[in-house]
Amino acid sequence: MELLWRKYESEYVIIHSYTDRGNQELPGRGYKDQTELFPHEFIRGNLSLKLKSLKVKEAGWYQCFVKSAEGNYEARIELKIEATAPVRIFVTVPGGSGLGLSCKSTGWFPEPTVRWVTQDGQTLAMEPVTTITQDKQQQLYTVESHITVLGGKDVGEIRCIVQNSLTGTEQHSAIELGAKEKAANRKAEQEAALLDKDNVELHKWKETLTEELAIRRARSYWVTITLDPSHQHPELIMFKHGQGVQRRPSFLGPAPCIAVGSSGFASQRAYWEVEVGDGKDWELGVLSEDTRDQVIGGEVEERPKEGVWALGRAAGQYHPPEADTRLQTQEKAVIIGVYLEGEEGKLTFYNVVQMALIVAIPVPDSEKLYPFLSPGPAGGDGRDPLRLCPPSNCDFPQQLVQKRCNKDV
Structure with missing residues (x-):
């Protein structure tokens, strides 16, 4: 018996082969330590191939080809790969009459979609600015989306949802914008002359919001320390x-x-x-x-x-x-x-x-x-x-x- 596992890349390329003449088993060129067969399972008809350390480039059509004394047989299967990643949302420096929110996630495949919604799943009326880029080496996608929330009503919880277009798998991050925080933000954006200096509680309110915005912005520069x-x-x-x-x-x-x-x-x-x-x-x-x-x-x-x-x-x-x-x-x-x-x-x-x-x-x-x-x-x-x-x-x-x-x- 001879067994060939091949992958279609403009033409079929051998990625693993086996022959029972001397029990010779060889990975294909460029697939050393990345593939594995289970010869002890052959007697049960199991000719499976194991792919190790999957990367995006491994997606595609695979063929199992068997040649034996009884004849030749083949079967094809398509391998689809998805990758998802955590989503981070943080407050950016407020501009104009609104509050800036930014959403970022790195490590998706295939190209995902992104949307901003309220707690009950309603799409926000504000139009986001979204960019999706792909790393040429790893072929993974990075999503960055920005939106400005206007301070006219109590929006409540806002979610940034990134969805895998292959399987529909979602990852999201949320932030709560209550009336108190938005009211303080509107006050902080007004002219200093309009601020009631006698209102100590409002001063404390503004100071708390300013510090919270500062730490949220700082966390966008998070690095891993070893x-x-x-x-x-x-x-x-x-x-x-x-x-x-x-x-x-x-x-x-x-x-x-x-x-x-x-x-x-x-x-x-x-x-x-x-x-x-x-x-x-x-x-x-x-x-x-x-x-x-x-x-x-x-x-x-x-x-x-x-x-x-x-x-x-x-x-x-x-x-x-x-x-x-x-x-x-x-x-x-x-x-x-x-x-x-x-x-x-x-x-x-x-x-x-x-x-x-x-x-x-x-x-x-x-x-x-x-x-x-x-x-x-x-x-x-x-x-x-x-x-x-x-x-x-x-x-x-x-x-x-x-x-x-x-x-x-």
Whole structure:
């Protein structure tokens, strides 16, 4: 018996072959380690082909051709491939008389469709501006859609839905635009002379909305941070994939235990989040390249005074002092958002649970800076690690207080 699996690419190309003369089995050219047969199943008539690590280019028509003493047989089948991806929605800088919303998703196949709807499924009257591009190498599609919501009525929940055109599979993200938020937004866009300065509640309302818009915009620059095992204190335990650290329970010394990110950022924007949980002592922020080199192998005996820009907690107080003042009026910060605006020379920390600003500090605008984490003493049981949160499409982090950002260590 001879068995050929072939794929039609302007002509039939062999991707796997088998002959019972010596039980010879060979993958086709360019398909090494990507295909597999099941010879032990042949006696049952199972001549299946397994394709591994499917990519978009594997879609198409396949032929199974069998030649035996009884005759020749063939069958064809079409393989269709779909790919879907998470959808993120965030608020852009308001312009004109409306509120800007942006929706983005990368990694779709075939080309998807996108639509904006209300909670009850009604299509929004506002016309979105949508662009769909395809990566030439991976052939996957990226969707970006923008819409401006006018502030004339209470829209409620708005959803951005991206749908696979092959199977109808959908992914979506939603944002709630209540009357309170939209009213505050309209007030913020009016001339300053029209603002009632005696209305303290309205001032607080506007400040809250401004901070929420700022953190939503910062989250659009989310990057994945991975800690570098070669740039960490030897008394730190690093979680798998470099997504968190904690002190060894046996180490109670005062020396700073620092773990540094594998990549630095210079004159660019980057955002990441860190779960500090119930930790009583910790520090996080960015280091200069020179300071990063000093912490290799725990060479420093005390925290470097130069080249460090950070937010921290020690002895029940936060530093810098303005951060402590601000956090006294907020819900406990269990997840910290870090936003580096390299070209602006600014590092901003946010209380993600409350969607509120903690503090903004100046940093060098042309120097490469590296993220770092420094957990406090483990207290003998290691309950207070620092974890890097994975990118999230959650629009209301306040609802994640109980779930936390990452329990896979």
